Amino acid sequence: MLEVKGLSSGYGRVPVLRGVGFSLSDGECIGLLGRNGMGKTTLLRAIIGELPTWSGEISKSGQSLNGRNTQGRAKAGIGYVPQGKQLFKLLTVQENLRMGCVKNFRGADAKIQQMLALFPRLVQLLDRQSGMLSGGEQQLVALARCLCGDPDLVLLDEPTEGIQPSICDEIIDVLIRLRKERNLSIILVEQDIDFLWSICDRVLAVDKGSVVRTIDPKAHGSTEEAKAFIGIEG
Numbered sequence: 286m287l288e289v290k291g292l293s294s295g296y297g298r299v300p301v302l303r304g305v306g307f308s309l310s311d312g313e314c315i316g317l318l319g320r321n322g323m324g325k326t327t328l329l330r331a332i333i334g335e336l337p338t339w340s341g342e343i344s345k346s347g348q349s350l351n352g353r354n355t356q357g358r359a360k361a362g363i364g365y366v367p368q369g370k371q372l373f374k375l376l377t378v379q380e381n382l383r384m385g386c387v388k389n390f391r392g393a394d395a396k397i398q399q400m401l402a403l404f405p406r407l408v409q410l411l412d413r414q415s416g417m418l419s420g421g422e423q424q425l426v427a428l429a430r431c432l433c434g435d436p437d438l439v440l441l442d443e444p445t446e447g448i449q450p451s452i453c454d455e456i457i458d459v460l461i462r463l464r465k466e467r468n469l470s471i472i473l474v475e476q477d478i479d480f481l482w483s484i485c486d487r488v489l490a491v492d493k494g495s496v497v498r499t500i501d502p503k504a505h506g507s508t509e510e511a512k513a514f515i516g517i518e519g
């Protein structure tokens with residue numbers, strides 16, 4: 286599905302990613318774990334094409350993405366939910382979802398109905414201005430809007446940051462369901478180890494712009510290994 290080889294990228298002339306390599310299979314979920322500022326968001330932004338590939342290769346289903354811009358990568362089936370969600374805050378929930386249907390405006394009504402079935406909490410909120418929703422509700426709208434584009438790979442940047450546990454559980458349930466029903470692949474940046482461990486097949490430990498090891502969440506002692514890696518006690 287996705288192959289990243291020797292990827293280097295950064296901001297201006299400042300390098301952040303230094304030869305990142307990993308692959309992701311269809312329907313697989315991998316987590317990116319690391320301390321603040323180690324390059325996890327930068328890696329997602331390089332994959333979606335917001336940042337240039339300085340060297341290396343990103344390919345999806347055997348096709349190189351290097352020459353494609355963000356729209357081209359979205360067309361190739363990659364969806365991105367950035368940190369901070371980036372909703373159109375003055376627009377209603379419904380209008381935001383419609384914006385997510387840009388690939389197929391004619392099918393927008395049916396797609397929005399599918400999203401409401403997946404996120405029933407949004408039914409009551411459809412006509413509300415997005416900026417007036419709680420952080421968790423906004424996160425659900427951002428995820429639903431991304432899914433309106435029918436991606437087969439989603440990049441999620443800290444979806445649980447600052448949101449209430451019940452909405453975290455809803456997000457986990459939806460992601461598990463989408464993996465099962467649509468074979469969705471996921472790359473998830475998260476600081477919340479329980480969240481990562483509840484859904485990821487593998488977790489890549491990121492340090493100073495490189496993937497330095499792979500943690501198997503099913504392995505004995507893996508949560509302790511992860512906590513030690515990011516420097517939290519217990």
Ligand SMILES: Nc1ncnc2c1ncn2[C@@H]1O[C@H](COP(=O)(O)OP(=O)(O)OP(=O)(O)O)[C@@H](O)[C@H]1O
Binds near residue numbers: 296326
């Ligand atoms: N827009 C930007 N311009 C310049 N440097 C940036 C920019 N965004 C991030 N950086 C720098 O790139 C490095 C990696 O940042 P990045 O946001 O990828 O880290 P992260 O691992 O996602 O951390 P966090 O968990 O804090 O989001 C940091 O040194 C950061 O200061």
